[in-house]
Amino acid sequence: xxxxxxxxxxxxxxxxxxxxxxxxxxxxxxxxxxxxxxxxxxxxxxxxxxxxxxxxxxxxxxxxxxxxxxxxxxxxxxxxxxxxxxxxxxxxxxxxxxxxxxxxxxxxxxx
Amino acid sequence: xxxxxxxxxxxxxxxxxxxxxxxxxxxxxxxxxxxxxxxxxxxxxxxxxxxxxxxxxxxxxxxxxxxxxxxxxxxxxxxxxxxxxxxxxxxxxxxxxxxxxxxxxxxxxxxxx
Numbered sequence: 001x002x003x004x005x006x007x008x009x010x011x012x013x014x015x016x017x018x019x020x021x022x023x024x025x026x027x028x029x030x031x032x033x034x035x036x037x038x039x040x041x042x043x044x045x046x047x048x049x050x051x052x053x054x055x056x057x058x059x060x061x062x063x064x065x066x067x068x069x070x071x072x073x074x075x076x077x078x079x080x081x082x083x084x085x086x087x088x089x090x091x092x093x094x095x096x097x098x099x100x101x102x103x104x105x106x107x108x109x110x111x
Numbered sequence: 112x113x114x115x116x117x118x119x120x121x122x123x124x125x126x127x128x129x130x131x132x133x134x135x136x137x138x139x140x141x142x143x144x145x146x147x148x149x150x151x152x153x154x155x156x157x158x159x160x161x162x163x164x165x166x167x168x169x170x171x172x173x174x175x176x177x178x179x180x181x182x183x184x185x186x187x188x189x190x191x192x193x194x195x196x197x198x199x200x201x202x203x204x205x206x207x208x209x210x211x212x213x214x215x216x217x218x219x220x221x222x223x224x
Contacts, residue, residue: 002154004154036215041120041202041218041220042217042218043115043117043204043206043215043216043217043218044155044204044215045215046212046213046214046215089154089155098157098160099145099157099213100157101147101154101155101156102154103153103154104154
């Protein structure tokens with residue numbers, strides 16, 4: 001049972017435009033959410049996170065929005081750059097050690 | 112930042128042999144490490160939680176006798192895939208917990224012929 005879902009397997013965006021990656025979760029006990037960036041044959045690297053007590057967290061070009069009532073979070077990248085092309089995973093945790101990952105969205109930023 | 116290494120990065124083995132994968136935290140001590148497995152075009156699935164000095168906690172459906180985990184020190188956890196079969200071919204990633212965050216290793220690509 002996939003508790004964290006990323007329904008878009010891929011996304012293509014022009015350089016300079018905004019990239020919006022979406023993530024939905026089903027477990028209302030999740031209280032911490034993270035986004036990871038992953039290149040092929042490499043481990044994920046942490047990008048940005050948000051606690052359930054917030055609805056927005058911003059770090060440079062990256063902003064994560066959390067809508068608890070809808071159990072939805074999104075990652076905004078603006079402006080998008082070709083180097084942002086990668087697979088992005090959202091992940092959630094609920095106080096325990098476990099991280100539950102979504103299936104990933106492959107972002108391609110077109111120069 | 113916290114760095115986690117894995118060795119080897121890639122391994123090819125024959126069916127029936129055992130393969131050991133090492134996960135090291137290079138600049139911090141980690142009492143808890145995690146092992147994930149990623150299938151092609153799929154999510155990362157947590158296999159087990161490795162605690163230093165105690166037995167690993169395996170997720171449902173993961174065979175503990177097949178995937179042996181040893182967390183011998185605060186900087187090293189090993190995953191041994193015993194009697195590997197082609198269906199064990201996958202990308203295995205470890206992570207180490209530091210200051211309430213998880214830092215991931217670069218992964219190990221296992222191919223079982």
